Amino acid sequence: MVMTLHEATRRAAARQELCTRVKALLVERLALNVDPNSIGDDQPLFGRGLELDSIDTLELAMAVEDTFGVTVTDDDTHSLLSLNRLVDHIEGARA
Amino acid sequence: MTTHRTTTDKEYAALRQGAGLVDYDGAGLLTVTGPEATAFLGRVGTRGVDFLLEGQSTSSLLLREDGTIVAEALIHCRGTDYLLEIWPDQAPAATAHLLAAADGRTGVTVEDIGTRFTVLGIEGPTSFKIAQQYLDFPIASLSYRSCTAVTWAQTPVMLSRTGVTGEYGYKFLVPADQAASLRAELIARGAVECGREALDICRMEVRFANHESEHTGGPVTPYDIGLQWMLDPDLDHTGRKALDGRRRHAHRSPVCWIAGPGLEAAPARGTAVAVEDAAVGTVTHCVWSPRLGRFIGTAAVDQGVAASGQDFHLEGSGAAVRTVSAPFLTATSLGVPLD
Numbered sequence: 001m002v003m004t005l006h007e008a009t010r011r012a013a014a015r016q017e018l019c020t021r022v023k024a025l026l027v028e029r030l031a032l033n034v035d036p037n038s039i040g041d042d043q044p045l046f047g048r049g050l051e052l053d054s055i056d057t058l059e060l061a062m063a064v065e066d067t068f069g070v071t072v073t074d075d076d077t078h079s080l081l082s083l084n085r086l087v088d089h090i091e092g093a094r095a
Numbered sequence: 096m097t098t099h100r101t102t103t104d105k106e107y108a109a110l111r112q113g114a115g116l117v118d119y120d121g122a123g124l125l126t127v128t129g130p131e132a133t134a135f136l137g138r139v140g141t142r143g144v145d146f147l148l149e150g151q152s153t154s155s156l157l158l159r160e161d162g163t164i165v166a167e168a169l170i171h172c173r174g175t176d177y178l179l180e181i182w183p184d185q186a187p188a189a190t191a192h193l194l195a196a197a198d199g200r201t202g203v204t205v206e207d208i209g210t211r212f213t214v215l216g217i218e219g220p221t222s223f224k225i226a227q228q229y230l231d232f233p234i235a236s237l238s239y240r241s242c243t244a245v246t247w248a249q250t251p252v253m254l255s256r257t258g259v260t261g262e263y264g265y266k267f268l269v270p271a272d273q274a275a276s277l278r279a280e281l282i283a284r285g286a287v288e289c290g291r292e293a294l295d296i297c298r299m300e301v302r303f304a305n306h307e308s309e310h311t312g313g314p315v316t317p318y319d320i321g322l323q324w325m326l327d328p329d330l331d332h333t334g335r336k337a338l339d340g341r342r343r344h345a346h347r348s349p350v351c352w353i354a355g356p357g358l359e360a361a362p363a364r365g366t367a368v369a370v371e372d373a374a375v376g377t378v379t380h381c382v383w384s385p386r387l388g389r390f391i392g393t394a395a396v397d398q399g400v401a402a403s404g405q406d407f408h409l410e411g412s413g414a415a416v417r418t419v420s421a422p423f424l425t426a427t428s429l430g431v432p433l434d
Contacts, residue, residue: 049324077429
């Protein structure tokens with residue numbers, strides 16, 4: 001599939017806007033001492049990276065459902081491996 | 096000291112499916128002691144360490160005043176001192192950097208102990224079964240980024256849970272004159288000796304940034320490789336002012352990409368990434384992923400097109416690449432309980 005520069009730019013803007021919203025949601029709901037803009041799109045959420053824990057997972061899942069109407073279940077562990085993976089999950093569920 | 100190397104594919108399989116043994120020959124090892132040790136590490140590193148309790152570890156970037164990366168250090172808190180572990184390729188520069196930073200400073204002593212100890216790592220979904228045999232408590236209690244002292248063959252050894260493959264990973268810090276014995280024992284317990292090439296593939300697959308390889312030809316800043324999250328916002332660390340200044344300028348963003356099935360050779364660093372006829376970035380690193388059966392890599396692209404899910408092509412070959420979300424794959428260990 002060949003993308004035009006216009007399509008690539010438009011799509012990137014939409015994706016970046018969604019990533020920005022999810023970063024702000026993460027910081028707000030988990031009360032993180034982090035500037036949302038400093039969170040990288042491919043930043044891991046657990047272990048290294050944001051170093052979230054299992055309790056954070058529950059809060060994050062509720063926040064995503066409240067804000068985007070998208071459910072994150074125990075079977076979606078792979079969707080929590082990075083900010084981008086989580087945004088993929090939200091995009092996929094809303095498509 | 097490696098004795099049983101096979102092929103990269105077999106070593107890769109061990110790291111992803113069993114247990115691989117990695118000799119971190121040349122790893123930088125330094126102790127930081129004294130009443131000012133914590134403050135010193137909070138100045139030379141991008142993350143504060145005052146929250147670390149004995150037995151806990153964290154990673155921190157060592158930066159130059161201009162904000163470019165010297166190395167990433169794994170910092171272990173051992174109670175009365177800190178032990179810093181540096182990736183082998185970055186060890187000489189990082190060691191010189193730290194010794195120079197401590198020179199003439201009161202209240203802190205930095206000592207290079209790299210020649211006295213050896214770092215042996217075991218990584219893979221079954222590596223915990225081997226590591227468990229060196230512990231007298233359940234290995235599940237050894238959390239990620241922690242370390243503990245064990246006695247092996249009447250020798251004090253530090254065992255840490257760290258790693259760069261996304262799989263379970265442990266490292267042994269053993270006196271250098273005992274390393275061959277421990278290596279032989281780990282192999283006898285089922286660990287397969289692995290070289291750095293297989294390790295670096297796994298490292299890319301789970302997007303542990305590779306400072307040595309991911310660049311466009313020169314020094315990199317944390318922003319260049321997506322490690323800005325390792326900058327503690329409350330810390331006045333070396334390089335902070337320069338980075339704050341750089342943030343205000345437009346810069347390319349790191350993205351991950353996977354090549355289409357037609358790409359037969361790894362694109363060289365610096366190969367242009369394009370959309371239509373417009374070059375929008377350059378390849379910064381590339382490896383062949385046996386599990387994915389594709390070339391995968393990183394690129395630095397213009398912010399206006401930087402996002403996961405973009406279809407680009409490589410100038411020259413015209414090969415299609417698609418940006419993807421890290422990690423490239425889910426580690427096997429994610430589905431393996433620690434018991």
